[in-house]
Amino acid sequence: MVRGDGQVKILDFGVAKKVPQSDQNTTMDQERAGTPAYMAPEFLLNKVIDGRADIFSLGIVFYEVLAGAHPFSATSFAGTIDGILRQKPKGLRTVNTQVPEVLERIVERMLAKVPAERYANAAELLAELERVQGIAAGAATEQLIPVRTSRRKWMWLAALLSAAGMIGFAGHPLWKKWRPTVSVNKQLVVLPFSPSSNDSSAWAFSNGLTETLTTKLATLTNRYPLQVVPMSEVREAGVKTVDDARRDFGVNLVLVGTFEEAKGMVRVTYVLEDAATKRSLLGDVITSDGNDPFGVEDKVVESILNALDVQLRGSDRTALTQRETAAPAAYDYYLRGRGYLQEYQKPEGLDHAIELFQRAIDKDPNYSLGYAGLGEAYWREYENTQDRQWADKAKQACQRAEALGENLAGTHVCLGTVLKGTGEYELAAAEFRRAVEIDSTNDDAVRELASAYEKLGKPGEAEAAYQQAIAMRPQVWMGYNRLGIFYNNQGRYKEAVSQFEEVIRLAPDSYRGYSNLGATYLALGQYSEAIPKFQKSAEIWPTAFSYSNLATAYFYQKRYADAALTYEQAVKLKEGGYGVWGNLSEA
Secondary structure, three states, rough: EEEOOOOEEEOOOOOOOOOOOOOOOOOOOHHHEOOOOOOOOHHHHOOOOHHHHHHHHHHHHHHHHHHHHOOOOOOOHHHHHHHHHOOOOOOOOOOEEEEEHHHHHHHHHHHOOOHHOOOOOOHHHHHHHHHHHHHHHOOOOOOOOOOOOOOOOOOOOHHHHHHHHHHOOOOOOHHHHOOOOOOOEEEEOOOOEEOOOOOOOHHHHHHHHHHHHHHHOOOOOOOOOEEEEEEEHHHOOOOOOHHHHHHHHHHOOHHHHHHEEEOOOOOOOOEEOOOOOOOOEEEEEEEEOOOOOHHHHHHHHHHHHHHHHOOOOHHHHHOOOOOEEEEEEEHHHHHHHHHOOOOOOOOHHHHHHHHHHHHHHHHOOHHHHHHHHHHHHHHHHHHHHHHHHHHHHHHHHHHHHHHHHHOOOHHHHHHHHHHHHHHHHHHHHHHHHHHHHOOOHHHHHHHHHHHHHHHHHOOHHHHHHHHHHHHHHOOOOOHHHHHHHHHHOOOOOOHHHHHHHHHHHHHHHHHHHHHHHHHHHHHOOHHHHHHHHHHHHHOOOHHHHHHHHHHHHHHOOOOHHHHHHHHHHHHOOOOOOOHHHHHHHHO
């Protein structure tokens, strides 16, 4: 930060630890914290670290001061980490020609991938910088930049020296207590972890791990100040970036991460980001034995809860570590099966999922969730092929899952889904009711229960189910949105309006509430009220749906020119939509 008088102030140099001399050659897994995008390669690789890792981190800061950009910045978090590990940054002088060549060499040495090639300690680095400063201040024979350059032009070097000097204060107790502030009202989206390789098995494990840890976090949402968007919603909306998460779900926190599997070890690197500012709040690198998927998951969940500042009570901590199988290999196959199941539209994805769930069951014949996963995979096969044999197999697998895991919500959701899909709505509703009784935070169970009631022609019971979901999690906008859609479909527009207004209140950065409220006003014929809602929705995220509805509102106001121009915007976003082309033609 720069004060009004031009003085540069370093306000945040992170959380540091003074390592005793006797510990200089030991790793620090037990107290690892920080922002992975500023970590040294040996830190990310879980190798032995010492003070030279801080030299590397400081080198990244120096580079940013001088170049105005992170030296390893990429379009994705995974790309940034890969840059730290493997790539050489662009030369400083190619970015900023005013950087002296001697200073460029200093920063390059700080950013060396191998610790031995960096400065041995901060004192050596400081001495080198002071030498450069002395040259800049007076040696006419070694002029670094033109003499006419004012003192202000050299302020960046003073800032670098100040930063280097601050290393000495890192052990002060106040630094240890400081941590970035995470919102009290935590609304979180966990994005699927990106594997560091193209290996499909690693990708499947990564996706499966993301799904299971998201499910575990979601079970806490009715007892702690934390709301987690279900992974099923994230997949359905196609959310892949921080911006996607904010505009789709209106969350204030997004967790992004990478996954690496090699030589029997697993490494998960994540960063918790502020969705509005994209500022990295906290992060961690978790390395664990790849043959112990339980340990991997437990470490990641515990680290994320610490980052979110969620302090668990004893019973909840115990519940999070409960296992449905004692066989690590069975759980490994299960995780990878869940990952492949996310690609259920692809036949090869389902084939892999079925094979892996079967292997999980082979390792543990009493693994209830293994059978539930197999049942879901069979059901997806039925949806894709409409071959009745798959529906029969799905029902058998889900029934077996339920027999082994009567007290697991997932087994009842499995069987309820098959029963509902084959028209046995009454039985399906009973299964979903049981799932909700076991786990009141299970969004899929509540949504499917309400849907089953609608299929049965019982709108009163469906409405009660939606209201129950809201009562369980009153700070989650999705419950209000579903009830609003239900009211809209029932022609109860005024009641729908109140629900969508609540969606906007809880998620003002999401386009959905504005879009759905606009559609309800459109159905009511209140075009003047609908127009600003569609405009706001399109401002957050321009979609063919919002533009088309906005154009329709203009059309009914007889603003045909505005309608035609807006339909053209919809056509650009959704080529080939015959309805939009027809409306454009009419306008």
